[in-house]
């Protein structure tokens with residue numbers, strides 16, 4: 001076969017493959033279709049889920065409930081893996097299958113220790129379907145004084161607030177630089193792991209640990225901010241090196257002309 005015929009077939013297969021993959025991604029999930037038309041008790045899951053962070057990341061009904069999302073007649077058949085509504089004691093295990101670090105802190109905390117005996121599960125605080133990006137706003141009188149006083153919650157919140165503000169300011173700075181076309185990959189990577197460490201530790205409810213870790217994180221942010229890390233310093237450095245190279249080049253050219 002001629003080389004171009006082979007190339008044509010390969011190209012055609014690629015197009016077909018991409019087309020199929022896109023079609024599969026957009027396949028209708030029967031759970032959503034049917035539930036959206038049910039009375040509110042069974043359709044609110046859909047309404048809430050649609051604007052959730054999970055929907056944004058492709059985590060759908062069957063990820064948590066099991067079942068067959070392609071076959072309406074058998075969607076909720078246990079033989080197709082349908083598991084029903086998870087009971088409270090099973091919820092941390094379900095959510096923790098993806099949120100591993102959070103679940104580890106939670107299970108060792110006063111909340112995890114009272115699971116099934118009055119303690120909150122993940123969905124008490126985050127909801128089950130309308131889950132949004134989490135922040136310290138969740139630590140409020142409304143959410144945290146149903147079962148005990150707000151006092152301990154207030155201590156944790158104020159211990160975290162200063163570093164939270166710091167993290168957010170740096171995140172904003174990086175976004176701004178990125179929008180100006182500056183390469184922020186390194187800074188983003190470093191911030192990402194610090195940010196994760198910070199936002200999972202709340203679940204320990206351990207005020208001593210939270211204060212200690214917050215101080216470590218602040219130290220690391222400050223260190224990085226000064227010496228080629230998360231702040232703008234590395235970019236100033238890069239610009240300086242750029243100017244130095246340019247100056248050297250100019251010097252070389254001028255010298256060459258003079259010679």
Ligand code: HEC
Nearest residue numbers: 030031034042061062065066067068069072075076084085
């Ligand atoms: C053809 C319509 C239809 C489809 C498709 C469908 N459901 Fe349902 N679902 C229902 C109805 C009706 C109920 C309420 C009555 C019942 O529990 O059977 C329900 C109830 C539920 C419940 C609550 C059960 C309980 O014990 O309270 C869950 C969870 C659920 N569906 C999940 C799913 C998932 C996940 C899928 C897709 C894999 C799915 N459903 C597909 C019609 C449907």
Ligand code: HEC
Nearest residue numbers: 031032035042045046049054059060061064085086123128
């Ligand atoms: C991230 C996991 C997760 C996803 C995704 C999810 N659910 Fe649920 N769902 C749960 C949990 C956990 C409960 C139990 C809630 C509780 O105990 O408060 C539940 C409860 C339900 C119930 C019982 C009534 C209610 O609203 O509490 C229905 C019906 C239901 N889900 C349907 C759906 C449908 C339809 C989808 C897709 C649009 C979906 N779920 C997506 C975790 C999930």
Ligand code: HEC
Nearest residue numbers: 053057059063094095097098122123126128131132133134
């Ligand atoms: C199949 C994996 C999976 C399961 C199961 C799952 N999640 Fe998620 N969750 C994700 C992904 C992916 C994201 C978006 C990326 C991120 O922020 O981590 C997310 C985001 C979140 C966020 C927002 C995180 C943020 O950055 O602010 C919360 C809160 C959350 N999930 C809670 C839950 C709860 C509660 C459950 C159980 C009812 C659950 N998740 C079950 C994968 C999962």
Ligand code: HEC
Nearest residue numbers: 110111114118119120138139143144146147148152153205
């Ligand atoms: C569904 C009930 C419930 C809700 C809602 C709840 N808690 Fe708790 N919490 C408990 C139980 C039960 C304990 C263990 C017994 C105790 O210390 O009162 C506990 C203990 C604590 C402790 C003490 C930990 C320790 O080691 O001494 C802190 C701190 C705490 N909760 C913070 C919070 C915060 C913050 C919120 C809101 C985001 C919250 N709680 C919401 C039930 C709840």
Ligand code: HEC
Nearest residue numbers: 092095099103106120121122125134135136138139199202
């Ligand atoms: C007592 C309330 C409460 C309970 C119970 C709880 N969370 Fe959280 N969760 C919070 C708060 C408050 C934050 C925000 C902390 C912050 O901004 O640093 C948070 C943050 C998160 C995040 C975001 C972490 C990140 O990297 O941005 C995820 C994911 C999450 N929770 C999942 C879970 C899961 C899974 C469970 C159950 C194993 C759970 N949560 C139990 C209150 C709770």
